[in-house]
Structure formats: C-alpha cells, structure tokens
Amino acid sequence: MSTYDAIIVGAGFGGLSAGAILAKKGWRVAVLEASTELGGCAGKFNRPGYRFQAGATVGMGFEKNGVLARLFDELEIDLPPMQRMDTIMDIHLPGQTIHYYRKKSKWFQEIERIFPERSSAVKAFFEEVFQVGTRLDALLLDLPVFPPKRLGDWVRLIPYLNGNTIRLAPYLTQTLYDRLKRYHLHKDRTFMTFLNGQLMDSVQTTAEYCPAFLGHAALHTFHKGAYAVEGGLATVAERLADSIKDNGGEVRLNRPALSVDPEGKEWLITSKRQRTYTAKKVILNNSIHNFTSLFNQQQVADSNISSLEDKNASWGAFVLYLGVDDIFPEDVLYHQIIQDPSKPVTETNQFLLSLSQKEDRTMAPEGKRAITLSTHTELHQWWDRDAYEERKALYVEKMLNGVETSFPSIRNHIDLQLPGTPVTFERYVKRDKGRVGGYIPTGKWSWLHQHSVYTGLNNVYSCGDTVFPGAGTLGTTLSGWIAANEAMK
Numbered sequence: 350m351s352t353y354d355a356i357i358v359g360a361g362f363g364g365l366s367a368g369a370i371l372a373k374k375g376w377r378v379a380v381l382e383a384s385t386e387l388g389g390c391a392g393k394f395n396r397p398g399y400r401f402q403a404g405a406t407v408g409m410g411f412e413k414n415g416v417l418a419r420l421f422d423e424l425e426i427d428l429p430p431m432q433r434m435d436t437i438m439d440i441h442l443p444g445q446t447i448h449y450y451r452k453k454s455k456w457f458q459e460i461e462r463i464f465p466e467r468s469s470a471v472k473a474f475f476e477e478v479f480q481v482g483t484r485l486d487a488l489l490l491d492l493p494v495f496p497p498k499r500l501g502d503w504v505r506l507i508p509y510l511n512g513n514t515i516r517l518a519p520y521l522t523q524t525l526y527d528r529l530k531r532y533h534l535h536k537d538r539t540f541m542t543f544l545n546g547q548l549m550d551s552v553q554t555t556a557e558y559c560p561a562f563l564g565h566a567a568l569h570t571f572h573k574g575a576y577a578v579e580g581g582l583a584t585v586a587e588r589l590a591d592s593i594k595d596n597g598g599e600v601r602l603n604r605p606a607l608s609v610d611p612e613g614k615e616w617l618i619t620s621k622r623q624r625t626y627t628a629k630k631v632i633l634n635n636s637i638h639n640f641t642s643l644f645n646q647q648q649v650a651d652s653n654i655s656s657l658e659d660k661n662a663s664w665g666a667f668v669l670y671l672g673v674d675d676i677f678p679e680d681v682l683y684h685q686i687i688q689d690p691s692k693p694v695t696e697t698n699q700f701l702l703s704l705s706q707k708e709d710r711t712m713a714p715e716g717k718r719a720i721t722l723s724t725h726t727e728l729h730q731w732w733d734r735d736a737y738e739e740r741k742a743l744y745v746e747k748m749l750n751g752v753e754t755s756f757p758s759i760r761n762h763i764d765l766q767l768p769g770t771p772v773t774f775e776r777y778v779k780r781d782k783g784r785v786g787g788y789i790p791t792g793k794w795s796w797l798h799q800h801s802v803y804t805g806l807n808n809v810y811s812c813g814d815t816v817f818p819g820a821g822t823l824g825t826t827l828s829g830w831i832a833a834n835e836a837m838k
C-alpha cells in the first residue's frame with residue numbers, strides 16, 4: 350500500500366490543476382485516472398495519421414493574467430505553442446455569416462454591419478458585458494470558495510464586500526434576458542439567435558435561464574482570447590501531468606478509483622486488482638455525477654452532494670470526428686453552424702465545427718485537417734439500444750448536411766469519420782450516463798445550486814465542471830486550483 354498527502358481521482362483539467370499545485374508545494378500526490386488518456390472531456394485520442402480532440406477545442410484563459418496563464422506561471426512552466434484567434438468564430442446562419450471578432454473595435458464594426466438598426470443597443474449591451482466581466486475577473490483572482498456552504502465560507506467572503514462587488518449585485522439577481530430587456534434586444538431574432546448560440550457553447554443554456562453574471566463572464570472571456578493549442582487542449586493536460594511528475598508526484602493511467610473508505614483519520618482508495626492507496630486528503634475530479642459510486646451509503650448521506658445532484662440536469666454531447674482534406678481557409682478555426690434559427694439550439698440544429706491548425710502536424714498529416722464537430726443532445730434517447738445505430742447515422746447525416754451549407758464539397762474529402770455519443774462519453778471518460786459540461790443553469794438563482802469544493806466529508810474535496818465556477822476548461826481549472834488551496838489550509 351502506498352501513502353500520499355493527497356490522492357486526486359481523475360486527470361481532467363480540474364484534477365491535473367489541483368495535483369500540479371499540490372506537487373509544486375511539495376506535497377506527495379498521485380493522480381489516478383481511469384482511462385488511458387489525460388484531459389478527460391478536453392483530452393484526445395489517436396487514429397492512424399490523426400489526433401482528435403475528444404470534446405473541448407476552444408482554449409481560454411491563456412492571455413496575460415488569464416487563469417491558465419497564471420497557473421502556468423505559478424508552476425514555473427511554459428505554455429505550449431498556441432494561436433490566439435482574431436476571429437473567435439464564424440457563425441453561419443442561413444444566408445448570412447457573422448464574423449465574431451475578438452477585438453472590440455472590429456467587433457463593433459461587425460455589429461454595425463449585422464445589426465444596422467440596433468447597433469447602438471447591441472454595442473451598449475457589450476459595453477456592459479466588458480465592464481461586468483472585468484469586475485468578475487478581479488473577484489476570481491482571489492480564488493474564493495463559492496457558493497458559501499459553511500459558516501467559515503461566509504466569513505471569508507466578508508472582505509469581498511466592497512464597491513466592486515456591490516456593483517455586481519444586479520447581475521447576481523437577474524437573468525441575462527432581464528438585462529437584454531433593458532436594451533430592447535430580447536425580441537430581436539437575429540441577435541437572440543447569435544447570443545443564444547454563444548451562450549449554449551459556453552454556459553449550456555439560453556439567455557432566459559442564464560444568470561446574468563455567468564453570461565457576462567462567458568461572453569467577456571471570448572473577447573479576452575480564444576486559443577487553438579498545438580496538439581489540442583490535451584497538450585495543456587500533458588504539460589500539467591509533466592509538472593506533477595517533475596515535482597515528484599505520480600500520474601497513473603488506467604487506474605480507476607473503485608472505492609474511497611475511511612481508514613482512521615485517512616482515506617483508503619482502492620483501484621483495480623486490489624491496488625490500494627492511503628491519503629490524508631482526497632480531491633475528486635471524477636465528476637460529481639459519479640460521486641455516489643465511490644462511497645458507502647452513510648458517507649453519501651453525510652455529504653452535501655446527492656441533494657443537488659437530484660435537482661440539476663446536464664446535457665449530453667453528440668460528436669463527429671472527421672479526418673479530411675484541407676479545403677479550408679486559413680484564418681478561422683472555429684465555425685458555429687445554425688441550421689434553422691426557429692428551432693432549439695441542440696440536436697445538430699446548432700453545432701460547433703473545430704478545425705486543427707493548418708500547420709499542426711501533430712493533429713493531421715500534410716494537406717489534411719482533424720475536425721471535431723459537437724452538438725448538445727438530450728441524454729435519455731441514447732440509452733435506447735434498439736434505436737441507437739439508426740439515431741447515430743441520422744445525426745451524422747444531419748451534421749454533414751449542415752457542414753455542406755458552408756463547405757459544399759466536404760463529403761468528397763472525408764478520409765475518416767467517427768461518431769461519438771453520450772454512450773461513448775460514459776465509456777471513455779466515465780461520465781455517468783454521458784452527462785457532460787456541468788449542470789444546466791435554470792434561472793437567476795441557479796448559481797446557488799452549484800457545488801463548492803467542499804463535499805461535506807472531512808478532507809474530501811471536489812473539483813470539475815459541476816463545481817464553482819463550473820463548466821469549461823477555464824472554470825474547471827479554477828475549481829481544481831481552489832480545491833488544492835482549500836486542501837492546503
């Protein structure tokens with residue numbers, strides 16, 4: 350049996366960040382990862398000639414003072430090569446393409462082109478986004494534990510009561526839709542299609558259900574920088590794992606945690622083939638959805654996980670990986686395709702097409718590109734095994750039809766085509782029932798229904814996309830960092 354200061358369960362962005370921070374501080378850590386890849390939903394897999402991004406593609410937080418940039422600074426390691434995109438993405442609507450530019454001046458010119466009659470209102474709304482986003486950044490720099498669960502958490506929030514946070518109060522108590530009403534934008538169809546498209550990809554919901562501050566933070570983040578990392582976001586996971594090892598820690602693949610049991614004042618983690626590890630602290634990055642599978646009934650009852658888990662829903666993802674001839678222009682790597690603006694922004698009606706960089710030979714051979722296409726999907730339909738193959742074929746077809754509207758010859762250039770469903774996400778990244786991307790916000794107070802890093806069990810912390818500040822590699826990294834900080838206290 351091996352003994353550690355901390356065991357981290359899961360090598361997603363949350364767990365690797367937590368492990369890297371603790372190892373850097375001299376803690377004896379081991380990260381146990383069930384699969385054979387690092388990075389979880391932001392990981393990769395290889396097929397002859399290609400390296401595909403399993404889920405996440407758009408990197409964020411790499412700009413100066415961004416979360417990932419600060420983490421790498423703290424670890425004293427270099428960020429991998431990456432490209433900051435001038436065009437965050439092209440949004441393809443029927444008969445119209447919106448170029449979503451990063452730089453405010455260029456974006457505001459585009460706003461005038463796309464929304465000529467409402468450009469002042471759209472610009473005023475984005476001014477609000479940038480202002481609120483900047484205030485939120487200042488707040489997150491201190492890695493607060495949120496939402497407060499224990500008396501101590503409330504006490505530690507007192508210093509945050511200052512002019513900055515008081516000005517944020519309206520955005521904590523309204524939805525984004527409420528904010529849009531003030532600008533009379535809530536009834537503008539094109540604007541709402543654009544905005545809801547962006548929100549679905551970042552906060553998993555539309556304006557009506559999105560807490561205003563979450564929406565502002567997500568929109569602001571895109572403008573701070575959307576990055577394409579060489580080799581995909583998995584390269585970031587690889588660097589974090591290397592940092593753990595360089596600082597004396599261990600990262601073990603193919604090593605699922607099967608149970609976590611108390612042993613005196615420590616925790617005993619059992620993996621396959623009866624391998625056991627004891628640790629003073631445990632950080633769970635295996636997704637809150639899997640929490641109950643690791644603990645006994647009493648511990649589940651003592652924790653504060655199950656009640657929230659019952660109240661919250663998540664999306665699944667349908668993903669299509671393509672190896673294709675390079676028929677694409679150079680400058681835009683991310684394309685959002687919205688097939689019919691009158692339909693819900695899920696189930697292939699809206700999807701994101703992410704291209705590997707033209708010159709990135711780690712991802713595709715010369716003259717080829719690796720593509721990840723992904724859309725939100727309702728989970729229940731994928732567990733009807735009789736309809737599974739037919740549904741999968743239908744979704745592939747619907748996605749390729751959508752791609753054809755912008756890249757008409759795509760079907761003639763496909764080398765390799767691999768679909769992935771919620772069943773795939775359960776199988777390869779162990780997401781229970783294929784739930785991914787954190788909880789779906791359901792209204793202005795839904796941020797209170799998130800988990801903090803405290804599980805309610807002594808010395809057991811959680812991090813990941815269901816833990817504040819939540820979904821996306823950036824939020825998840827922050828949650829891992831907060832969990833490591835709390836474990837060290």
Ligand SMILES: Cc1cc2nc3c(=O)[nH]c(=O)nc-3n(C[C@H](O)[C@H](O)[C@H](O)COP(=O)(O)OP(=O)(O)OC[C@H]3O[C@@H](n4cnc5c(N)ncnc54)[C@H](O)[C@@H]3O)c2cc1C
Pocket residue numbers: 358359360361362363364381382383384386387388389390391403404405406407408409604605606607634635636639666668723724777778779780785786787812813814815819820821822823825
């Ligand atoms: C299709 C898709 C597209 C996305 N696009 C983007 C994007 O463009 N940009 C962005 O920033 N984010 C994006 N996201 C969201 C982002 O990928 C996730 O929020 C983030 O990667 C989640 O990280 P995590 O650490 O919470 O968990 P995960 O990535 O799920 O990692 C958890 C890890 O724990 C392991 N594990 C589970 N159970 C056990 C166990 N018992 N023992 C040991 N290990 C275990 C799993 O194998 C997995 O590796 C996307 C997500 C999806 C699904």
